[in-house]
Amino acid sequence: MTAHEDPTREASASISPVLEGPAAYPPSASVGTTPAPAAEPPASPAEAPTPERRRLLSLDVFRGTTLAAMLIANNPGSSDHYPAFEHASWNGCTFTDLIFPSFVFIMGVAMTFSFARRLAEGGDKKALLIQLIRRTVILICLGLALQALSYGLLHSPDSPKKFRFPGVLQRIALCYFFAGLALLSGLKARGQAVLAALLLLGYYAVMKYVPVPGFGAGHFTEDGRNWATFIDNKIFGPHAYYFIKKTQLWHDPEGLFSTIPAIATALIGTITGYLIRNRDRSDMDKVATMTVWGFVLVVGGLAWSYWFPLNKNLWTSSFVLVAGGWALLGLGASYFACDIKRSKWWTLPFVVLGTNAIVIYFSVGVFTILSIAIKWTTSDGKMISLKGWLYNHLVKSWVEPLISPNASSLGWGIFYIGLWTLVVGLLLYRRRIFIKV
Numbered sequence: 001m002t003a004h005e006d007p008t009r010e011a012s013a014s015i016s017p018v019l020e021g022p023a024a025y026p027p028s029a030s031v032g033t034t035p036a037p038a039a040e041p042p043a044s045p046a047e048a049p050t051p052e053r054r055r056l057l058s059l060d061v062f063r064g065t066t067l068a069a070m071l072i073a074n075n076p077g078s079s080d081h082y083p084a085f086e087h088a089s090w091n092g093c094t095f096t097d098l099i100f101p102s103f104v105f106i107m108g109v110a111m112t113f114s115f116a117r118r119l120a121e122g123g124d125k126k127a128l129l130i131q132l133i134r135r136t137v138i139l140i141c142l143g144l145a146l147q148a149l150s151y152g153l154l155h156s157p158d159s160p161k162k163f164r165f166p167g168v169l170q171r172i173a174l175c176y177f178f179a180g181l182a183l184l185s186g187l188k189a190r191g192q193a194v195l196a197a198l199l200l201l202g203y204y205a206v207m208k209y210v211p212v213p214g215f216g217a218g219h220f221t222e223d224g225r226n227w228a229t230f231i232d233n234k235i236f237g238p239h240a241y242y243f244i245k246k247t248q249l250w251h252d253p254e255g256l257f258s259t260i261p262a263i264a265t266a267l268i269g270t271i272t273g274y275l276i277r278n279r280d281r282s283d284m285d286k287v288a289t290m291t292v293w294g295f296v297l298v299v300g301g302l303a304w305s306y307w308f309p310l311n312k313n314l315w316t317s318s319f320v321l322v323a324g325g326w327a328l329l330g331l332g333a334s335y336f337a338c339d340i341k342r343s344k345w346w347t348l349p350f351v352v353l354g355t356n357a358i359v360i361y362f363s364v365g366v367f368t369i370l371s372i373a374i375k376w377t378t379s380d381g382k383m384i385s386l387k388g389w390l391y392n393h394l395v396k397s398w399v400e401p402l403i404s405p406n407a408s409s410l411g412w413g414i415f416y417i418g419l420w421t422l423v424v425g426l427l428l429y430r431r432r433i434f435i436k437v
Contacts, residue, residue, distance in 0.1 A: 056276070058334040059110055061347050064354030065334075066102045068417055071364055073099060077391040077412030080405040085413070090222040091309040093322060100168065100312070101265045101323035102330065104175050108269020109331065111176070112277060115183045125184055132184070136177040138437040142358075143169030146365045153373035162238040166254040169361075174259050179266035189274040196264040196271075200317035203261045204308050207316070215247075220309050220316075224249040228314050231257040251313070258315040265315075268297075268324040272331065283340045290332035297325030349418075352425040359428065359435045364420050 073085045151163045211217040215225035224244040232255035240252035301321030310319045371387035400408035
């Protein structure tokens with residue numbers, strides 16, 4: 001990973017919009033009549049972005065908001081999850097289920113800007129492909145590093161589960177790679193829309209109509225009688241996320257086969273990026289288009305769910321449409337507020353997260369694992385972890401009596417991520433350091 005201290009230079013040089021980086025408008029983009037002020041300390045005249053390299057604040061804010069929601073959902077204080085931050089038990093869709101696909105979506109949006117800029121500046125496609133592969137490998141390695149730390153410190157010798165190979169960063173890496181190939185191949189928005197449709201229809205056809213050996217076709221229940229689980233079990237076995245006793249199969253929510261429709265999620269983002277970059281369309285027209293297509297995708301996904309249920313674990317095609325629709329609506333709202341109305345008084349925490357997302361995500365993951373692994377025996381003979389001690393003394397002791405265990409658990413997640421935003425994110429941001437792979 002490298003660190004850049006000039007966000008303008010970093011924005012113009014990076015093709016790594018996966019988890020970080022201030023987004024900048026390329027020469028072909030147009031937003032408003034004057035550059036929107038960035039939510040950051042005033043830059044010197046030499047550092048100030050030119051109109052051709054203006055910060056796309058809405059991307060940073062949307063990415064930061066998504067990351068904050070993801071980290072809060074992943075770091076409750078206890079098992080008493082706040083209802084709004086719970087995943088659907090199987091079929092269905094909750095707010096929390098929409099967070100990860102929104103992250104993949106905004107990655108796709110940013111990729112359109114960064115790849116187009118590098119190609120417009122005369123970048124060699126072979127060199128860009130090498131960078132694409134390198135960054136994909138780095139993201140996979142970062143994901144495996146987190147899981148290696150978790151396995152080494154938290155794995156129980158009695159568990160049949162072994163080191164997990166799939167994961168969140170691994171799925172992001174694969175979506176980044178294949179969406180990047182589509183961009184480098186020269187596919188424009190219409191071609192990418194066709195490709196996304198083919199991926200979703202093909203995934204549906206296989207899952208619905210092709211019989212799974214020993215189980216038949218068209219099963220979407222939690223017992224794993226589907227191709228996504230069958231392939232996970234064959235390839236990963238006990239290296240997948242969890243074991244299904246009823247069918248004796250291993251399943252992973254970030255498995256290989258279900259990554260196919262996740263690539264379509266990234267492509268919805270790249271298509272949206274083409275829309276935002278189109279200088280022939282007004283800002284309000286872009287917002288209207290995102291809003292209309294957002295509703296179209298949500299309604300289309302809900303209709304499709306009658307035949308192919310909404311399911312994040314399987315990343316079903318209907319789920320892709322609903323999640324993509326909500327992401328479009330969210331980005332449209334962010335674009336309107338941040339880049340048209342230029343409302344930025346509330347954006348700083350999300351910009352801090354969005355511009356250094358990779359280091360925030362990775363460092364939070366490392367500290368969380370360590371805080372669970374560090375344990376000691378209290379005076380009354382009970383074992384407690386560092387996380388448990390911090391939660392009990394800083395949040396639970398006063399929030400739970402005042403409100404509820406659920407609110408206390410959520411309060412820890414908000415406090416924890418807020419602390420990381422202030423201590424790590426703001427420190428890097430104030431020093432204008434933006435870390436990328």
